[in-house]
Amino acid sequence: xxxxxxxxxxxxxxxxxxxxxxxxxxxxxxxxxxxxxxxxxxxxxxxxxxxxxxxxxxxxxxxxxxxxxxxxxxxxxxxxxxxxxxxxxxxxxxxxxxxxxxxxxxxxxxxxxxxxxxxxxxxxxxxxxxxxxxxxxxxxxxxxxxxxxxxxxxxxxxxxxxxxxxxxxxxxxxxxxxxxxxxxxxxxxxxxxxxxxxxxxxxxxxxxxxxxxxxxxxxxxxxxxxxxxxxxxxxxxxxxxxxxxxxxxxxxxxxxxxxxxxxxxxxxxxxxxxxxxxxxxxxxxxxxxxxxxxxxxxxxxxxxxxxxxxxxxxxxxxxxxxxxxxxxxxxxxxxxxxxxxxxxxxxxxxxxx
Amino acid sequence: xxxxxxxxxxxxxxxxxxxxxxxxxxxxxxxxxxxxxxxxxxxxxxxxxxxxxxxxxxxxxxxxxxxxxxxxxxxxxxxxxxxxxxxxxxxxxxxxxxxxxxxxxxxxxxxxxxxxxxxxxxxxxxxxxxxxxxxxxxxxxxxxxxxxxxxxxxxxxxxxxxxxxxxxxxxxxxxxxxxxxxxxxxxxxxxxxxxxxxxxxxxxxxxxxxxxxxxxxxxxxxxxxxxxxxxxxxxxxxxxxxxxxxxxxxxxxxxxxxxxxxxxxxxxxxxxxxxxxxxxxxxxxxxxxxxxxxxxxxxxxxxxxxxxxxxxxxxxxxxxxxxxxxxxxxxxxxxxxxxxxxxxxxxxxxxxxxxxxxxxxxxxxxxxxxxxxxxxxxxxxxxxxxxxxxxxxxxxxxxxxxxxxxxxxxxxxxxxxxxxxxxxxxxxxxxxxxxxxxxxxxxxxxxxxxxxxxxxxxxxxxxxxxxxxxxxxxxxxxxxxxxxxxxxxxxxxxxxxxxxxxxxxxxxxxxxxxxxx
Numbered sequence: 097x098x099x100x101x102x103x104x105x106x107x108x109x110x111x112x113x114x115x116x117x118x119x120x121x122x123x124x125x126x127x128x129x130x131x132x133x134x135x136x137x138x139x140x141x142x143x144x145x146x147x148x149x150x151x152x153x154x155x156x157x158x159x160x161x162x163x164x165x166x167x168x169x170x171x172x173x174x175x176x177x178x179x180x181x182x183x184x185x186x187x188x189x190x191x192x193x194x195x196x197x198x199x200x201x202x203x204x205x206x207x208x209x210x211x212x213x214x215x216x217x218x219x220x221x222x223x224x225x226x227x228x229x230x231x232x233x234x235x236x237x238x239x240x241x242x243x244x245x246x247x248x249x250x251x252x253x254x255x256x257x258x259x260x261x262x263x264x265x266x267x268x269x270x271x272x273x274x275x276x277x278x279x280x281x282x283x284x285x286x287x288x289x290x291x292x293x294x295x296x297x298x299x300x301x302x303x304x305x306x307x308x309x310x311x312x313x314x315x316x317x318x319x320x321x322x323x324x325x326x327x328x329x330x331x332x333x334x335x336x337x338x339x340x341x342x343x344x345x346x347x348x349x350x351x352x353x354x355x356x357x358x359x360x361x362x363x364x365x366x367x368x369x370x371x372x373x374x375x376x377x378x379x380x381x382x383x384x385x386x387x388x389x390x391x392x393x394x395x396x397x398x399x400x401x402x403x404x405x406x407x408x409x410x411x412x413x414x415x416x417x418x419x420x421x422x423x424x425x426x427x428x429x430x431x432x433x434x435x436x437x438x439x440x441x442x443x444x445x446x447x448x449x
Numbered sequence: 450x451x452x453x454x455x456x457x458x459x460x461x462x463x464x465x466x467x468x469x470x471x472x473x474x475x476x477x478x479x480x481x482x483x484x485x486x487x488x489x490x491x492x493x494x495x496x497x498x499x500x501x502x503x504x505x506x507x508x509x510x511x512x513x514x515x516x517x518x519x520x521x522x523x524x525x526x527x528x529x530x531x532x533x534x535x536x537x538x539x540x541x542x543x544x545x546x547x548x549x550x551x552x553x554x555x556x557x558x559x560x561x562x563x564x565x566x567x568x569x570x571x572x573x574x575x576x577x578x579x580x581x582x583x584x585x586x587x588x589x590x591x592x593x594x595x596x597x598x599x600x601x602x603x604x605x606x607x608x609x610x611x612x613x614x615x616x617x618x619x620x621x622x623x624x625x626x627x628x629x630x631x632x633x634x635x636x637x638x639x640x641x642x643x644x645x646x647x648x649x650x651x652x653x654x655x656x657x658x659x660x661x662x663x664x665x666x667x668x669x670x671x672x673x674x675x676x677x678x679x680x681x682x683x684x685x686x687x688x689x690x691x692x693x694x695x696x697x698x699x700x701x702x703x704x705x706x707x708x709x710x711x712x713x714x715x716x717x718x719x720x721x722x723x724x725x726x727x728x729x730x731x732x733x734x735x736x737x738x739x740x741x742x743x744x745x746x747x748x749x750x751x752x753x754x755x756x757x758x759x760x761x762x763x764x765x766x767x768x769x770x771x772x773x774x775x776x777x778x779x780x781x782x783x784x785x786x787x788x789x790x791x792x793x794x795x796x797x798x799x800x801x802x803x804x805x806x807x808x809x810x811x812x813x814x815x816x817x818x819x820x821x822x823x824x825x826x827x828x829x830x831x832x833x834x835x836x837x838x839x840x841x842x843x844x845x846x847x848x849x850x851x852x853x854x855x856x857x858x859x860x861x862x863x864x865x866x867x868x869x870x871x872x873x874x875x876x877x878x879x880x881x882x883x884x885x886x887x888x889x890x891x892x893x894x895x896x897x898x899x900x901x902x903x904x905x906x907x908x909x910x911x912x913x914x915x916x917x918x919x920x921x922x923x924x925x926x927x928x929x930x931x932x933x934x935x936x937x938x939x940x941x942x943x944x945x946x947x948x949x950x951x952x953x954x955x956x957x958x959x960x961x962x963x964x965x966x
Contacts, residue, residue, distance in 0.1 A: 105459065158678075161518050186462055414763045422700050445692055445760040 099177040103127055104146065104184040108195060112177050117153070118143070119172040122185075126195050128294060129185050134173045136160075141172040148181025191300045196227055200289045201234075205282050206259060211346035212339075215265045215312055216277055217251070225257035226290060230297060230323035231316040231401070233429070234290030236262065240279065241271045247292070249403075249429070251315035253322035263346075265312035295401075295429035297324065303399055305333040306391075308412045310383050310404030316429060317403055318347065325358055334362040336390065338383035338408070340369040342376055364390050383408055384415035395421035402428040413449050423449050465506045473576040487572040491637040493709075494702035498575030501697055507584060507686075516591065519679045523595060526675040531602045535671055537962050541736035542955035543946055544668040545607050546799040548600055550730060551661055551673075553613040553798060554626045556596040561630040563589035565641055572638040578697075581690050585646075588683045599676040606958075607951050609798045609942040616798060619913065620935050621904035622726075622790075624854045628901060629723050633716075635897075639698065640712050647691035648716035652757065654684060655749040656724055660731045663739040699764045706765050714769040715893070718886035721775055722853035725782050729790065732783035732812065733804060741815035746779040771886035777862050780819040784812075788824070789858045791831065792843040796928065798937055800946035803832035823865050840945055844928065846905045850883035851898050852890050859883050875899060 101121060102109045110125040112118065119141055122129045131141040139159040145168040152160060153174035160171050172185070203220025211217050226234075230253055237245040252261035267273045280286075297305065297320050305324075307317040317335060324333060339345045345365060355363040366379035366386035379386045383404065387395075395416050402409050409428060416426055426449050459467065476484050488495075529535075539545070563586050570582030597613075604610035617623050633644035662677030664670075698705045728742035740748075750772075758768045787801075794801035804812065809828065812820045831841055847856035861869045862885075871888035873880050875895040882888040891898045907913050911920065914930045932939045941950050 105463075161515065163514050163518055188462065417763045418765055420700075420703065422696075444689075445696070445757060 099148075100180045101177060102182040103129075103187075104182060105189060106187065106195065115176060117173055118150070118170075118175045118177070118183065122172065124198065126197050127187075128193075129172050129187065131173055136171050136174040139171060142169055143172050143175075143186075144168055144184040145170055145175075146182040146184050149178040150175040150181060151178055190294075190298075192296060192298050193294065194227075194229055196229065196232075196291055198289055198292060199226070200287065201226055203260070203286050203288055205280060205284050205286065208280065208282055211263060212344045214344075215263055215346060218262045218264060218276065218280065219259055220262070220286065220288070221259045222257075226260065227257065228254050228291035230254050230319040231295040231429070232291035232293045233295075233316075234260070234262070234288045235292065236272075237287040237289075238272050238275055239287070241275050244272050245289075246272045249293075249315035249319070250291070251318050253319050253326055255323065255326050261315075263312060263315050293429055295403075295427060296320070297401065298399055298427070299324075299329075301399055302331065303397060304331050306387070306395065306398050306400040307333065307335045307337075308383050308387060308400060308402045308404070308408075309335065310338040310408040313404035313408075314347065315403070317401060320401065321354070321361065325354065325361065330360050332360050332362070334364060334390065336364045336366065336383050336387045338366045338368060338386065338404075341367055342370060342374070362390075382411060384411040387412065388415050388419065391419065393419045395419040399425045399427065402426065423447070462506065465503075465508075468508070469503070469576070469580070472580075481574065485572060485574045487637050488574050491639050491708065493639045493698055493705050495575065495698075496701055498577060500700070501575055501577030502693060503577050503581060512584065512587075520591075520595065523675050523679040524598070527599055527602070527672050530672040534958075534962065535669075536603060536606055537955075537959050538669040538671075539955075540668040542607075542951050543734065543736050543800070543802065544664075544670065545603060545951060545955075546609075546801075546946070547661070547664060547668075547730050547734040548603065548670065548673060549609045549799040550726060550734070552596070552600045552610060553616050553620070554623055554726060555657070555661075556593055556600070557614060557617045558626055558630050559589050559593035559596060561627075561634065562645060563587075563593060565630065565634045565645060568634065569638040569641045569646075578642075578694065581693075585687055585690060588687065592680055592683070595676050595679065599672045602672060606954065608938060608949075609951075611938075612936040615936050619904070620798065621793075621849075621856075622797065624849075624902065624904050625726065626723055628854045629719055632719065632897075639708075642691070642694045643698075643709060643712040644716040644719070646687070647695045648713060648720050650684070650687040651691040652717060652750075652754055653720040653724060654688065655753070656745055657727055658684065659749065660727050660739060660742075660745060664731070664735045667737040667739050668735060695761075696764075699766070710766055711893070713766065714771065715890050717769045718771040718884075718890065719853065721772070721778075722855060722883075722887070725786050725855060728779075728783035729786035732815075733787040733808075738811060741812075742783045743779045743815060746775065750775070771884075771889070774862050774884070774886065778859070780816055781823070781860060781865055784816075784820065784824040785858050785860065788827065789847070789856055792841060793847070793856075794945060795842040795844070795943055796932065798935070798942045800944065800949050800951065802946040803828050803835065819865065835945065835947070842944075846908060848881060849903045849905050850887050851880045851901055851903070852882055852887035854901065854903060855883060857881070857883050 097114045098111050100109055101112045101118060103122060106127065108125070108127060110121055110127070112121040119129055119131055119134070129141055129143070133140070136153065136155040137159050142160070142164075150170050152165060152170055153176060155171040155174045160169060170183075172183075202223045205218060206221045207217075207219040209217040228250055231249070233247050233249040235245045235247055237243055248262040248264060250260050251263045252259070264273055264276050266277045295316060307321060309317045314337065321333065321335060324331075335351060337345075337351070345367065348365060351363045351365070355361050364379060364386055366381055366383060367376055368380070368382050370376045370380060379389070396419075398421060400412075400416055400421060402412050413426060423446055428449060475481060482488070566582045566586035566589060570579045570586060573579045573582065600610065617627055630645075633641050636644065658677065658680075662674060665673035665677065695709065698709055731739065731742045731745065758766070790797055791801045791803065809820075809825060813825070834841060847858070849856055857868055857870060859869050861867045869884055871882045871885065873882065873888060873891055873895065876899070878899070880891060880895070880899065882891050904913070908927070908931055913934050914920070914927075915934050918930050919925075920927065929939060932943070937943055946952055
């Protein structure tokens with residue numbers, strides 16, 4: 097027995113299974129509700145029941161006060177539906193979020209290419225087109241290594257929805273990426289689900305864009321830039337793209353070609369470990385250093401999209417902030433693993449960066 | 450037929466924005482800078498008050514409901530505690546002295562914080578921080594009230610709880626927390642927010658609250674624990690306000706960075722000095738210990754505070770230089786403060802004592818680098834003398850630091866056997882401070898700190914005796930007269946715990962509660 101749940105202010109209606117919590121159903125439907133502890137203690141996921149009936153489950157009496165229960169508040173992480181229900185949640189209405197549902201797909205490998213000694217491009221022809229936003233990611237399942245799945249950003253633009261491109265860096269000792277590098281053959285089929293993630297371009301802001309990419313973090317920015325240019329976007333946009341050396345600077349020629357074709361697209365490649373005296377005449381140093389020099393330490397009036405290894409992200413955030421661009425204009429994909437949560441002690445000064 | 454188009458509903462966030470938007474106005478018959486005279490003198494530049502993001506989004510209506518339910522729960526526990534003689538369930542009557550210190554030194558500060566936030570709110574030209582300060586101002590008032598109510602039950606049974614408000618404005622060691630808040634309150638609204646909203650409520654609050662509330666839980670003080678629970682959700686909100694405030698200042702103008710940095714440096718050190726009282730409480734006054742001061746400092750400051758300063762570094766803020774000294778001081782300040790209070794136990798409104806052998810072993814284990822080496826022998830000697838009937842009381846008056854007003858009891862960072870003295874010259878006079886941190890603060894604003902009301906100076910000037918006192922009469926006892934002026938019940942509120950009325954009464958009443966004779 098399932099019920100229908102309508103989530104305001106989005107106006108989306110989703111199915112909720114018997115015994116499933118509101119939070120679980122919403123997240124699975126691609127609707128992000130604020131949440132933290134997930135077991136009824138912190139009250140971050142408090143929502144208003146506008147119509148219908150819910151069971152508050154194991155919500156704590158300190159996190160959900162008696163008068164709040166009377167007023168129809170509930171905690172989404174514990175609440176289960178007893179009939180068709182309408183809730184109102186404190187959602188930062190993001191005019192650029194399409195809230196696309198996650199679905200399962202089967203992709204046939206149609207092309208494999210070594211982009212660098214450690215990164216491989218894999219092209220999958222899907223059983224049906226996937227509707228996604230540039231910057232989002234998929235979970236790829238590999239049956240050969242026990243059905244484990246890994247997240248990979250979509251490197252191709254959404255206009256190209258039947259064949260999608262994933263870039264896979266081999267992780268030393270990593271079972272899935274090693275298998276994908278060493279065993280995957282053209283013609284094989286892989287299961288994947290998507291699209292996931294809240295990392296996409298805030299097109300409605302209509303301000304100049306900065307993309308900062310390094311390591312294997314090029315996929316999302318590449319998809320975003322191609323998407324914008326395909327759509328005829330005329331805002332100034334700049335890609336600061338860093339690798340260690342020329343051998344690792346994949347898609348370099350393609351970005352030069354795009355920059356030559358589109359006057360509003362600036363391409364700034366930079367190399368951190370290129371041997372002295374090589375034929376490289378571009379910038380040397382890290383992404384944040386190249387960005388600071390290119391923008392003369394003044395990033396005001398932009399929105400910045402960051403993708404790359406943690407050390408690069410951290411350096412870029414500091415550089416942007418000291419160049420007067422703050423949290424509300426900085427975006428990045430956050431991949432959480434259990435290890436991240438326990439390892440890092442974070443202050444609550446920032447929510448998203 | 451007209452189609453009825455359903456308008457898209459407003460989200461909760463948007464609704465709040467609409468409800469609170471336009472609450473402000475430009476004045477017409479008085480210029481704005483006269484209406485907000487304190488908005489600019491500190492040098493903080495604000496260009497867009499609308500960039501302030503209200504971290505609470507709470508209306509007064511829901512605020513009342515929420516707090517009312519919390520207070521119903523709190524007062525139900527307080528009543529039950531009082532009716533069931535909950536005070537007899539304490540671990541030991543020595544614990545009472547920790548909450549005497551809390552009631553006289555901390556609770557009145559909640560009230561001053563209430564006034565301070567009201568004043569800061571009045572002086573901000575932006576409506577966002579003004580509303581946030583109003584809410585916190587009301588919270589602080591409630592905290593003062595609920596703390597006083599939670600502790601008032603003890604006043605029926607024990608000494609030293611009877612006149613905390615009178616004492617705050619007079620007693621030598623209470624001038625430490627009092628002058629801390631006076632310093633903040635007499636600064637501009639932006640400095641007040643960094644001093645109290647950020648440094649105190651965010652960086653240091655866990656080091657104040659957790660030890661007292663966990664101390665209460667470990668020692669059977671249900672009333673105080675429940676107060677702690679009821680205040681906890683407010684504290685979370687206050688911490689958010691402090692963070693929002695510092696972000697706002699730093700993002701508004703690059704010229705704000707050096708000013709904010711200077712304030713963080715100053716208020717981190719001021720706060721740390723006040724927390725000396727907490728260090729001593731944790732290491733000596735709780736019969737059942739929670740953790741050592743050193744451990745608390747490592748968890749709540751070195752780890753959590755370290756993560757905060759790592760994030761603030763993105764704005765260009767650096768960890769205050771003076772805090773580096775704290776990693777040395779954490780091994781000493783609790784012992785040094787307790788030694789001082791033990792010697793001046795005749796002039797404190799709570800009892801003091803020397804630790805038992807078991808407790809000294811605990812201290813050795815928690816402070817392997819310092820306790821046995823620098824303090825154990827002195828404490829053992831004092832205890833032995835007391836057992837022989839020679840309980841030592843110092844009858845002199847200590848020299849106080851011109852900034853933090855703590856007696857000169859701290860040692861040199863590189864030599865724990867030498868008292869640290871610093872001095873500055875200003876306008877032909879010498880001023881003394883207890884540390885590089887306090888000297889630095891003095892030298893930045895000497896005009897402010899030369900006005901300090903230092904209790905020891907005031908006693909020597911004859912300003913701390915009851916009206917009509919004649920110091921020339923034969924046998925004049927200045928200490929007795931000062932204690933009278935403090936409203937201390939000399940012989941009951943002060944002196945050693947051993948032989949005190951609290952000790953005798955607690956033992957007798959607990960005996961009556963557990964035996965039939």
